[in-house]
Amino acid sequence: MKALAISGSAKKGGNTSFMLKTVLEGLEKDGIQTELIELADEEVKSCTACYNCFKNKNNKCIIKDDNINLYIQKMIEADIIILGSPVYLVDITPKLIAFMERCGMVSIANKYLLKRKIGAGIVVRYRRAGAIHGLDSINHFFLVEQMIVVGSNYLNIGIGRGSEATNLADSEVDEEGIKTMIDLAHNISWLVKEKYQ
Ligand SMILES: Cc1cc2nc3c(=O)[nH]c(=O)nc-3n(C[C@H](O)[C@H](O)[C@H](O)COP(=O)(O)O)c2cc1C
Known part of the structure; x- marks a missing residue:
């Protein structure tokens, strides 16, 4: 059983990464293997709408x-996919959108590679707007891919200032957000047991 987490944050080791790690630690306690990929230092190109994925299959x-x-190969091998993003101008980051476009189209072009995998989105915000919208964007991806979406005791949203000054994850003090991530891990573990045992 494997969980793959992807962070679309421009910052490595920031708030998004902290909240994703909190979920992954919960899953590891339940015996689930985990991997976190941070896209911060990588370029992710947008889909060019060439539709070669539908031709080549x-x-x-x-x-x-x-x-x-x-x-894409790592997602095929994973049972659980967790996508995380900070809010950038009231939505998720362009990097995560590009990631979802490319992986999502290849999945659909190949008879839904992600179908019935477990999916969970998390979003980290600082100001008043954008977190729910961002979480919806990630959940829409899961739904279009025919994945099974898991929730928590509240929406999977963390709060962090962005740590411009310290470069540390200040979401570490967001107790409600941390509890939401821990309960998300419990719910994913429960579903894994129901689905596979
Ligand atoms: C370009 C940019 C745009 C942002 N826009 C918003 C916004 O619209 N709403 C909000 O709540 N926070 C916004 N933020 C703040 C980040 O979402 C917040 O600081 C988050 O915790 C950063 O996560 P990170 O440490 O993973 O980068 C913005 C930050 C940046 C860099």
Whole structure:
């Protein structure tokens, strides 16, 4: 059983990464293998609408100069996919959107590679707006891919200032957000047991 988490934050080790790690630690306690990929230092190209994935049907995107094909393979091998993003101007980051476009189209072109995998989104915000909208964007991806979406005791949203000054994850003090992530892990573990045992 494997969980793959992807952070679309521009910052490595920031608030998004902290909240994703909180979920992954919960899953590890229940015996689930985990991996976190932070896209911060990588370029992720947008879909070019070439539709070669529908022509080739080889589980791959034709764009080869980034890591998307590696990540598609990792998603195929994972049972649980967790996507995380900070809110950037009232939505998720362009990097995570590009990631979802490319992986999502390849999945659909190949008879829904992600179908019935477990999916959970998390979003981290600082100001008043954008978190619910961002979480909806991630959940819409899961729904279009025919995945099974898991929730928590409240929406999977953390709060962090962005740590411009310290470069540390200040969401570490967001107790409600942390509890939400821990309960999300419990719910994913429960579903895994129901689904596979
Ligand atoms: C370009 C940019 C735009 C942002 N826009 C918003 C916003 O619209 N709403 C909000 O609540 N926070 C916004 N933020 C703040 C981040 O979402 C917040 O600081 C988050 O905790 C950063 O997560 P990170 O540490 O993973 O980068 C913005 C931050 C940046 C860099």
